[in-house]
Amino acid sequence: MSNDTPTIKRPTHANTNCLENIKCPACGNEDTFRIAVTALATVTDDGAEVEYGDAEWDESSYAECAQCCKHGKLSDFSVCPETPPAANVHPTLLEALEQALAALNTAPRFRVPSLATDSYAIAAFCGRAIASVKGGAQ
Numbered sequence: 580m581s582n583d584t585p586t587i588k589r590p591t592h593a594n595t596n597c598l599e600n601i602k603c604p605a606c607g608n609e610d611t612f613r614i615a616v617t618a619l620a621t622v623t624d625d626g627a628e629v630e631y632g633d634a635e636w637d638e639s640s641y642a643e644c645a646q647c648c649k650h651g652k653l654s655d656f657s658v659c660p661e662t663p664p665a666a667n668v669h670p671t672l673l674e675a676l677e678q679a680l681a682a683l684n685t686a687p688r689f690r691v692p693s694l695a696t697d698s699y700a701i702a703a704f705c706g707r708a709i710a711s712v713k714g715g716a717q
Contacts, residue, residue: 596695600707602658603644611645614653633690638703654703659711673712680705 594601594609602609616634620627638654683702690697 605649606647608646615641
């Protein structure tokens with residue numbers, strides 16, 4: 580009996596949250612990275628205590644692979660997910676994405692709790708998506 584069910588190609592990266600599309604280009608690690616974050620802390624002469632809350636970072640934050648110690652900007656570890664060829668992209672959808680990116684880049688940074696991220700991360704994601712559709716880096 581033959582199986583005519585089409586094969587679904589799974590992404591090669593497993594992360595779907597904080598490290599989505601992050602992979603060390605040197606050793607292939609996807610599990611653990613050290614990232615310079617911004618957080619609120621109470622500081623006294625005796626030391627600092629990080630307040631409860633979100634740690635924030637973006638594509639320009641310092642990052643280091645916990646396995647091989649390769650370091651650089653977090654964007655250096657970013658891998659673009661597979662995207663359809665540009666011929667399959669609806670021009671109106673691409674234009675809408677470009678306008679959304681322009682709007683995000685003119686607004687002050689804001690949190691998006693429903694997506695557990697912020698406007699800078701969304702803008703970077705939009706920029707990568709646009710660049711991958713156009714076939715180049717942005």
